[in-house]
Amino acid sequence: MATLASRDESDNDSSSSSVTIPDSSRSWMSNLSFGSLRSSVSITSLPESTLSSTYKPHKANQAAWETIKRLQIASGRVGLDHFLLLRRLGSGDLGNVYLCQIRNPVVGLPQCFYAMKVVDKEALAIRNKLQRAQMEKEILGLLDHPFLPTLYAEFEASHYSCLVMEYCPGGDLYAARQRQTGRRFPISSAKFYAAETLLALEYLHMMGIVYRDLKPENVLVREDGHIMLSDFDLSLKCDVVPKLLRPNKPKLEAIDHEYEACFTPSCATPIRPVLSCFSASNKKKKKASRVTTITEGVDGGGGHRQDQELDNPELVAEPINARSKSFVGTHEYLAPEVISGQGHGSAVDWWTLGVFLYEMLYGRTPFKGENNERTLINILKQPLTFPRIVVSSSKELEEMVKVQDLIGKLLVKNPKKRIGSFKGSVEIKRHEFFKGVNWALIRSVIPPEVPREAFKNTSRAHIPKLSKKEREAPYQISHHQHHQFDCF
Numbered sequence: 076m077a078t079l080a081s082r083d084e085s086d087n088d089s090s091s092s093s094v095t096i097p098d099s100s101r102s103w104m105s106n107l108s109f110g111s112l113r114s115s116v117s118i119t120s121l122p123e124s125t126l127s128s129t130y131k132p133h134k135a136n137q138a139a140w141e142t143i144k145r146l147q148i149a150s151g152r153v154g155l156d157h158f159l160l161l162r163r164l165g166s167g168d169l170g171n172v173y174l175c176q177i178r179n180p181v182v183g184l185p186q187c188f189y190a191m192k193v194v195d196k197e198a199l200a201i202r203n204k205l206q207r208a209q210m211e212k213e214i215l216g217l218l219d220h221p222f223l224p225t226l227y228a229e230f231e232a233s234h235y236s237c238l239v240m241e242y243c244p245g246g247d248l249y250a251a252r253q254r255q256t257g258r259r260f261p262i263s264s265a266k267f268y269a270a271e272t273l274l275a276l277e278y279l280h281m282m283g284i285v286y287r288d289l290k291p292e293n294v295l296v297r298e299d300g301h302i303m304l305s306d307f308d309l310s311l312k313c314d315v316v317p318k319l320l321r322p323n324k325p326k327l328e329a330i331d332h333e334y335e336a337c338f339t340p341s342c343a344t345p346i347r348p349v350l351s352c353f354s355a356s357n358k359k360k361k362k363a364s365r366v367t368t369i370t371e372g373v374d375g376g377g378g379h380r381q382d383q384e385l386d387n388p389e390l391v392a393e394p395i396n397a398r399s400k401s402f403v404g405t406h407e408y409l410a411p412e413v414i415s416g417q418g419h420g421s422a423v424d425w426w427t428l429g430v431f432l433y434e435m436l437y438g439r440t441p442f443k444g445e446n447n448e449r450t451l452i453n454i455l456k457q458p459l460t461f462p463r464i465v466v467s468s469s470k471e472l473e474e475m476v477k478v479q480d481l482i483g484k485l486l487v488k489n490p491k492k493r494i495g496s497f498k499g500s501v502e503i504k505r506h507e508f509f510k511g512v513n514w515a516l517i518r519s520v521i522p523p524e525v526p527r528e529a530f531k532n533t534s535r536a537h538i539p540k541l542s543k544k545e546r547e548a549p550y551q552i553s554h555h556q557h558h559q560f561d562c563f
């Protein structure tokens with residue numbers, strides 16, 4: 076298989092969204108590192124309507140969370156002066172992310188690392204991106220899931236907005252893929268990462284959130300090797316009211332009038348039910364026909380039937396038909412319906428899951444052209460094909476056949492025929508490729524890689540002693556490997 080050029084080499088669009096910290100904020104940040112500024116703050120000071128979200132059962136026993144809570148009780152607030160910024164982890168379109176620790180450790184609790192996203196609100200207002208930052212903050216405040224970031228605290232300091240989140244020491248899956256032989260993950264690793272990502276997307280969808288920016292760069296690796304989906308500034312949040320639908324109403328069309336409206340400005344038409352109960356087929360699925368060659372193109376057109384017979388009651392809790400006409404994403408990962416501007420919903424996340432799986436396995440994305448324009452045309456027109464790769468066993472061949480079948484169903488160009496577009500994530504979880512995955516206990520599975528010891532030991536003695544210059548230098552060089560853009 077041909078060696079693949081990294082995105083840095085091949086996608087050198089100068090309009091990359093990566094930003095560097097302005098000089099003014101550099102000195103501002105370093106001043107703050109030494110606690111010279113105080114800021115008024117409150118722990119996850121979310122609007123009253125979302126106050127209950129500060130209770131995060133999944134993090135109940137986590138030292139990092141407990142530390143913040145105790146700090147809040149002891150000081151009555153959590154602010155920038157409580158933190159020591161250690162390094163810049165990277166920068167995104169909206170701001171910079173810093174590795175930090177609490178300045179004075181809480182007695183009886185280990186010293187923990189945090190990631191702090193610092194957003195310059197004035198700069199964003201000029202670029203008309205405040206709304207995006209606000210949306211990201213709002214979404215982060217709602218999350219409580221093992222594969223999604225926990226927002227421990229948020230506060231304002233001067234014209235900066237700071238979000239304190241869980242720190243992931245393992246880097247991202249794009250970097251992890253570069254370290255693999257042939258720059259491709261073994262199929263078992265790809266399955267693991269795809270399964271955890273699928274669970275994160277499923278949870279987001281149930282919360283009425285369409286993620287819209289899945290790519291390996293946004294999948295971070297936690298201390299224990301499990302994943303954390305990061306970066307919600309392109310996500311779409313819809314206000315939805317769950318409905319329990321009677322089992323004898325088999326078709327979504329039958330209950331159209333019951334759907335609640337979506338109030339998000341970028342969401343063009345009403346969102347469909349997020350909690351419905353109807354019958355599902357109990358017919359045995361036809362076994363996927365055995366494909367003799369793994370290089371065969373998948374037409375994908377057959378995709379997925381929406382008119383399945385529905386017998387057993389089943390919960391579907393995802394905004395299947397949320398609609399936005401925003402043009403957001405990363406070229407190679409854009410779904411056809413986003414490019415064509417026909418309106419898109421949660422099915423875009425299933426498309427990107429297909430691209431993500433493909434990239435993990437084959438070391439490149441499926442529709443990449445010689446330039447961004449060509450890539451977009453390929454996404455719309457080009458049939459899906461798979462590169463020829465050598466497999467070492469019949470078991471691996473079998474797995475390849477299954478994963479190609481799944482990718483083919485995820486990369487169906489018509490979103491209505493795409494797997495997941497009818498009953499949500501459950502359709503994907505039931506695919507042959509994921510057979511044997513214990514979804515409920517996936518957190519107990521030993522991950523393919525666990526980050527090396529650096530930064531894992533959180534004892535005081537291991538705090539890196541950094542100079543001012545080092546503290547400001549990027550810890551991971553944040554090249555935006557995929558050129559990302561948005562146009563609201």
Ligand SMILES: Nc1ncnc2c1ncn2[C@@H]1O[C@H](COP(=O)(O)OP(=O)(O)OP(=O)(O)O)[C@@H](O)[C@H]1O
Pocket residue numbers: 092164165166167168169170171172190192224240241242243244247292293295305306307308551553559
């Ligand atoms: N919780 C975290 N733990 C460790 N590193 C993080 C964490 N969050 C972000 N980072 C790092 O900081 C960098 C910037 O993250 P951020 O979410 O601001 O933007 P991005 O994903 O790079 O870009 P954009 O917002 O433009 O899509 C990321 O590339 C990532 O490597």
